[in-house]
Amino acid sequence: MIEWLAEPWSHVFMQRAFAVAVMSAVVCVAVGAFVVLRGMAFIGDAVAHAVFPGVAIGFVLHVNLTLSGAAAGVATALAIVLISQTRRLKEDTVIGIFWAGSFGLGIVVVSSQDSYTGDLTSFLFGQILALGDGDVLLVGFAGLALVLATFLLRRQLIAVSLDRETARASGLPVLALDIALYVMVTVAIVISLQAVGNILVLALLVTPAATARLLTDRLGPMVLAGCALAAFGALAGLYLSFYYNLAAGGLVVLVITGMFVLAWLFAPRHGLLARRRS
Numbered sequence: 528m529i530e531w532l533a534e535p536w537s538h539v540f541m542q543r544a545f546a547v548a549v550m551s552a553v554v555c556v557a558v559g560a561f562v563v564l565r566g567m568a569f570i571g572d573a574v575a576h577a578v579f580p581g582v583a584i585g586f587v588l589h590v591n592l593t594l595s596g597a598a599a600g601v602a603t604a605l606a607i608v609l610i611s612q613t614r615r616l617k618e619d620t621v622i623g624i625f626w627a628g629s630f631g632l633g634i635v636v637v638s639s640q641d642s643y644t645g646d647l648t649s650f651l652f653g654q655i656l657a658l659g660d661g662d663v664l665l666v667g668f669a670g671l672a673l674v675l676a677t678f679l680l681r682r683q684l685i686a687v688s689l690d691r692e693t694a695r696a697s698g699l700p701v702l703a704l705d706i707a708l709y710v711m712v713t714v715a716i717v718i719s720l721q722a723v724g725n726i727l728v729l730a731l732l733v734t735p736a737a738t739a740r741l742l743t744d745r746l747g748p749m750v751l752a753g754c755a756l757a758a759f760g761a762l763a764g765l766y767l768s769f770y771y772n773l774a775a776g777g778l779v780v781l782v783i784t785g786m787f788v789l790a791w792l793f794a795p796r797h798g799l800l801a802r803r804r805s
Contacts (some may be wrong), residue, residue: 552757
């Protein structure tokens with residue numbers, strides 16, 4: 528058993544993969560807790576697809592794909608939050624519009640490049656086993672800054688998540704906090720793309736936090752439990768990928784999804800069986 532656990536750590540590429548997967552998982556939970564509280568999981572999908580045309584344009588212009596993707600994601604997030612402030616259209620409607628529009632733009636850009644197929648595949652499904660030291664450092668520093676920002680803004684974000692009008696009446700800058708949350712979601716998604724890819728990144732952002740939500744009613748324990756679950760799911764998925772030669776990102780998401788199903792069934796207070804007994 529010890530040899531089975533230790534074998535993956537003897538490979539440098541697996542050490543990098545473990546580091547990036549765990550850091551990405553923890554960062555996504557720190558931001559995803561507020562995404563779950565606000566019931567805005569769709570924004571994660573929208574921003575992930577908004578990053579798509581940014582990466583495609585970065586490839587065409589031969590610039591850093593991470594930076595171009597982040598710029599596109601932030602621009603889309605700002606557009607969504609500003610248009611949503613009118614209250615004439617609901618937030619999910621605006622998100623849906625930009626989700627479709629940004630993905631359509633990405634498809635058009637990709638169709639103009641015959642040599643983009645390989646890079647597109649790694650972007651869509653992740654390339655966690657092909658990371659360099661620079662990728663690990665980037666995720667580490669960006670993740671640390673994001674977790675710190677989330678910690679500093681936690682009280683204001685909770686107030687806006689629970690009751691926007693009361694928060695506005697209390698003098699809180701609701702628009703600025705919305706922008707801050709959307710930008711943090713974008714950064715969390717961008718640094719997690721290498722771990723699980725564009726298609727599966729929403730699961731890393733939402734599923735661990737939603738699982739922890741079934742286990743506790745308090746935000747602090749919810750974030751800690753979500754981080755532990757996400758980190759375990761990342762490690763377990765990578766172990767399965769190493770020994771069975773299957774897609775790492777997909778296995779990470781499947782393990783995390785399996786834990787959500789178990790929590791939905793067996794959570795002490797909010798699980799299906801507990802509700803039926805009561």
